[in-house]
Amino acid sequence: MSSRSRSARPPVLLEAQVFIALQKLADALNQEAEQLLKAHSLTGAQYNVLRILRGAEPEGLACSTISDRMISHDPDMTRLLDRMEKRALITRQRQKDDRRVVKTRITAAGLDLLKGLDEPVCELHRRQFQRLPATRLKTLAELLDQVLRREIE
Numbered sequence: 001m002s003s004r005s006r007s008a009r010p011p012v013l014l015e016a017q018v019f020i021a022l023q024k025l026a027d028a029l030n031q032e033a034e035q036l037l038k039a040h041s042l043t044g045a046q047y048n049v050l051r052i053l054r055g056a057e058p059e060g061l062a063c064s065t066i067s068d069r070m071i072s073h074d075p076d077m078t079r080l081l082d083r084m085e086k087r088a089l090i091t092r093q094r095q096k097d098d099r100r101v102v103k104t105r106i107t108a109a110g111l112d113l114l115k116g117l118d119e120p121v122c123e124l125h126r127r128q129f130q131r132l133p134a135t136r137l138k139t140l141a142e143l144l145d146q147v148l149r150r151e152i153e
Contacts, residue, residue, distance in 0.1 A: 045070070050114050060105035
């Protein structure tokens with residue numbers, strides 16, 4: 001085989017370059033967030049559940065709804081919630097009107113933990129995106145939202 005045929009690679013699509021850049025960026029940003037959360041004995045998934053449940057107060061949510069709202073898919077939501085319940089960060093209660101539905105709610109301890117993380121997480125995000133002026137950050141958010149919604153014009 002000639003060196004020409006071995007080195008002949010198809011051109012890398014712009015979309016592939018963007019995909020790889022987004023994956024690398026997401027990983028780097030996530031690692032920084034995981035380090036912050038680890039100091040509070042939380043994983044990113046647990047933090048995400050707490051944020052989702054804080055937004056659903058006081059009604060709480062069914063496990064499937066929490067799963068649907070997660071940033072990253074967790075294949076074993078029940079086990080994740082079990083660990084959080086053991087730490088008294090959440091409670092779960094079977095509904096009387098429909099025994100199939102178990103509502104999950106954040107506890108006062110979960111709310112306190114989140115409240116203590118609000119400012120450090122905001123500061124982390126400020127540092128992560130400090131090189132982008134607000135107008136460009138807004139444009140980036142809009143572009144990413146378009147990609148997420150698959151509504152590119």
